[in-house]
Every structure is written in C-alpha cells, then in structure tokens.
Amino acid sequence: MKQETQKGHVHTETHKGITTIEFSHPKGNSLPKKTLEELAKEIHFAGNHSETKVIILKSAGEKVFCSGASFDELSAIHTEAEGQTFFNGFADVINAMRKCPKFIIGRIQGKCVGGGVGLISAVDYAIATTNADIKLSELAIGIGPFVIGPAVERKIGVAAFSALAIDATMWRNSDWAKRKGLFAELHENIENMDESISRLANTLAHSSPSAMAEMKKIFWRGTEHWDELLKQRAEISGRLVLSEFAKKAIEKNKPQ
Template sequence: MVTQISEAYVKKELHKGIATVEFHHPQSNSLPGSLLSELAHTISHLAHDPNVLVIILKSSGEKAFCAGASFDELVAIKNEAEGLKFFSGFAHVINAMRKCPKLIIGRIHGKCVGGGVGLAAAVDYAIAVEGSDIKLSELAIGIGPFVVGPAVERKTGTSAFSQLAIDASSWRNADWAKRKGLFSELHPTIEDMDESISKLANTLSHSSPEAMHEMKKIFWKGTEHWDELLIERAKISGRLVLSEFTKNAIARFKAKS
C-alpha cells in the first residue's frame, strides 16, 4: 500500500510477519507535516495489526536517510498555533514508535539531520552503513532539538546529546553514533547492512510476540509522560521558529542551496 502526498509518500508492505515502512520526499527525505502525520498513522495502524510481528523503518534513495524538518514549511509558519501543529508532528511519530508493541528496526542508509536523528533514536534497533553521519542542526537556525531531544538523549546520554545540540554546525560520523549508542550496528556496505537487517527481522518474526512486547515496555520505561512532554517541547519550537533570527537563517540556507 502506498499513500501519496504530492511527490512524497509513505509506503508499507507486509511479508511473513515483517512490515516494512518506507518514506520518501524529493528534498533529501525531509519531513513536511503531511508526511509526519502519515508516518504516525501508519505506525499506529501496524501496532494493532495481529499479522505484524516486527517493523522495519526505512527511507528511499541512496543518499540522505532524512534531512529533518521541511524548510519550506518552517518558513510558512505564521503563528504559534501553526508552529505547535507542525512540530507536534514529530512528537506524534516518536510517540507512535514508543507505544508500538512491536520492535522497530531502523535502516539508516545515509546522513541524518535534526528530526532524522530523532527517528534513528526512536527505533528500537538501528542498523546503519558507514557514511550515515549525524547532525542536530536546529540551533544554527535559531531553534533547538526540543522535540527529538528526549529520544536522542535516551539513546546517547546527556553528554553526547548536549554535544550534538550545542555544536549544531558539525557532523558526527557514523562511528561516533555507534559508539554513543545511537546505532546498534554499523556496516561497511549497503549489502552488508541489508543482510543484517533481513537476518534480524526474520529472527524476530519467529520470536514470541508477548515476550518482545514485554521487553519493549522495559526498554521504554520512564517515558510514560512523553505524550505531554513532547507537546510541551513542540510549543517551544513553535514559538522560536517565528523569530526573525530563524527566518533570516533559513533564507540564507535556502539561498546557498
């Protein structure tokens, strides 16, 4: 099944208990609000499908895994209500992944920026290829990684998250992300990565669904308040994105690209 959103899409397939969710956007797999909404809806639907035993989250193409928030939508935000609505999209996706009783494997085939780092952090087991460098670039445009921050900090710890958030213009390589716990595995080639993903997904599809659900509850213990927390964080981003600093920073970035 493919849900088309302009040139973007969210596609899901199910084979022998393994559900694969793929998202695409022509601008380096960036995330407009419509795509975020469809991702959250798709993951929530799979969470309640008894035929689904394990989920693989991936994006299209061979370059960026996810470039984060859509700049076109950021510059179009006119007030705090619109800002809250947009950034709540990231909150809804992360919370859908958090509350999904199925284990989610992330296929990280390229660079992750901002919200893309958040997606990589919110999966239960991220398998990446060399070159999948990461950056939390939000501060560089006058906001901050407020919504994705709890997910990133949960995986990497406060120190590593702080380094990413403060040094918003620098890339950390995939090996750094692996050492800090964001990536569970790091492979030299796409083929090796996909082989590992296939092997793990197949193993999990033959494991006890009840046991995996109980494990996931333990893994995410202490995040029960995130439904409220991430929306509060979205309010902060929704307010800051209206600043002249942010509008000017985005305009400079778009002019360069």
Template structure:
C-alpha cells in the same frame, strides 16, 4: 499500500513471515513535511495493532540521505506560534507512536541524518546503519533547538553526547561516533551487508514470542510515560521560536544557499 504526498510518499509493504516495512520518501533529502509525519505516525500505530505484524522495519528510499529532518519549505511558511506547534507536534506524534508500538522497530539507516532524522533513528528500538551515515543536530544554527526529538536522542545516547550534538550544531559527527555512543547498534561497510543484517534480525524477531516482545518493549521504554505531555510542551517551544525574526532571517539565508 502507497500514500502519495505531493512529491513524497509513505509506503507500507507486508512481507512474508510477519515483517512490515514502512518506507518514506521525499525528493529533498527524505525531509519530513507535516503530511509525511502524519502518515508515518498513523502507519506505525496501525502496524502495531495488527496481529499479522510481528516486527517493523523503518526505512527511507534511495541511496542518499536517510532523513534531512524538518521540511524547510514548511518551516518558512509558518506564521503563528500555533501553526508552529502543530507542525512540530508531527514529530511528537511519530516518536510517541514508535514508543507505544508493541512491536520492535528496526531502523535501516543508509545515509546521513539531520535533526528529526536523528530523532527517528533514536526512537527505533534497534538501528542498523551504513558507514557514512553521519549525524548532525543543526537546529541551533537556525535559531531553534532539538526540543521535540531531544528526549529520544538523550535517552539513546545519554546527556553528554546529546549536548555535544545540540550545542555544536554545525559539526557532522561520523557514523562510527554514533555507533560508539549507542545510536547505531551496527555499522556496515556496504548496503548488501546492511540489508542482510536487517533481514536476519527481522526474521529472528518475527519468530519470537509476541507477548515477550511486547513486554521487552515496555521495559525498554520505562520512564517515558510523560512523553505525551512533554513532547507537546517542546513542540510549543519550537512553535514560538520558529516565528521569531532571528529564525525567519536564518531560514531565508538558508534558502539562498539551496
């Protein structure tokens, strides 16, 4: 199943043995416009409801960036706080879909992660990455903050590591730093080894007791029951900031460098 979204897509592939692969693509570094966020949330929710699906692999296309985060084109087009909240709610919907999905989600991270991309990796239950998959939360540098994705990142890395990323918004943290802090469960020297590990784990989980998997998922996400409301409040905060004169100027300055 392939959903064309302007220049990008979300593609769902059902592999044998109960493995469902959800892949997203956008030519701007696998960035996330609203349409892709919406499709990702829907497909993750749908896969979680299907008895045929035993485990989900979340991946992006290509050999470059895993995810460049929010679409700057769409950020620049936002003119009201309500529009801003609606856009950032897209990240909330994806994270909550991943959180509530009764199937375990493995993230295949083949390249750099920025902003919302770090959030996707953190919201996965297990992330397997490639050396060079460095991470950065760049939001503060354009007058925003990692508000919506923050709870997922803080949950996985802890407050100290999250605060380092959020405050020093211009600095890339090496993939090994991300592994040591708990974002990545594994780090591999080449794509072949990474894919072999992803497939191995997916095959093992596909043969596990589905009810045990669902119960483990509940345990892993205990204490996040308020995220429906929390992430919407965070989206509203981002919605106000994105239309500020500071952020508009920063986005225009960034556009000139693109």
C-alpha cells in the same frame, strides 16, 4: 499501501510478518507535516495489526536517510499555533514509535540531520552504513532539538546529546554515533546492512510477540509522560521558529 505526500510518499507493505514502512521526499527525504502524519498513522496501525511481528523503518535512496524538517513548511509558518502543530508532527511519530508494541528496526543508509536523528533515536535497533553521519542542526536555524531531545538523550545520554545540540554545524561520523549507542550495528555497504536487517527481522518475526511486547515496555520504562512532554516541547519550537533570527536562517539555509 502508498500515501502520496507533496512529491513524497509513505509506503507500507507486510510480508511474512515483517512490515516495512518507507518514507521519501525529493528534498533529501525531508519531513513535511503530511509525511509525519502518515508515518505516525502507519506505525500505529502496524503496531496493532496481528499480521505484523516486527517493523522496519527506512527511507528511499542511497545517500541520505533524512534531512529533517521540511524547510519549505518551516518558512511558511506564521503563527505560534501553526508552529506548534507542525512540531507536534514529530511528537506524534516519536510517541507512536514509543508506544508501538512491536520492535522497530531502523535502516539507516546515509546521512541524517535534525528530526531524522530523532527518528533513529526512537527505533529499537538501528542498523546503519558507515556513510551515516549525523548532525543536530536546529540551533543553527534559530530553534533547538526540543521535541526530539528526550528521544536522543534517552538513547545516547545527556553528554553526547548536549554536544550534538550545541555544536549544531558539525557532522559526527557513524563510528561516533555507534560508540554513543545510536547505532547498534555498522556495515561497510548497503548490501551487508540489508543482509543483517533481513536476518534480524526474520528472527524477530519468529519470536514470541508477547515476550517482545513485554521487553519493549521495559526498554521504554520512564517515558510514560512523553505525550504531554513532547507537546510542551513543540510549543517552544513553534514559538522560536517565528523569531526574526529563525526566519532569516531558514531562508538562508533552505535547499534549492
């Protein structure tokens, strides 16, 4: 199934128990509200569909996994309610991934910024190429990684999350990300990465669904309050994005 979203898409297909969910946007695979809605919906559906045994989350193209929130939509926010609604989109995707009873493998083929790092943090097993540098750029545009923060902190720890969030203009390379636990595997090229993803996905597709569902509950233990927590964080981001600082920074950094 393919859902068109403002010059981008969310495309889902299932083959031999493996459901692949791909998102795309011409501006660096950025995430507008509609794409976030479709991602949350497709992850929820796959998680509850008996034909799906394991999920692969990927993006289109070769150089950029995800450039984070859509700057066009950030600049179009005029009220706190609109801001909270937009950032709730990230909360909904992370919570859908958290509550999904199937393991989610992340295919990380390139650079990743902001909200995209949140997506990587919420997959259960991330396999990346050595080109997959990361950055949390939110502070540089007058907000902060509030909604995705709990997912990133859970994955890499408070110290590494704080370093990323504070030094918001500095890229960390893929080796740094792997050493901190964000990536489970690193590969020199896309072909090797895809081979490893295929191997793991096929193994999981033939593993016990009940055992994997119970394992996932254990891995995500202690996050049961995130439905409310991430909404509260979205409220903070929705307020800050209206500041004069944020508006100027967003316009200055908006991709052409």
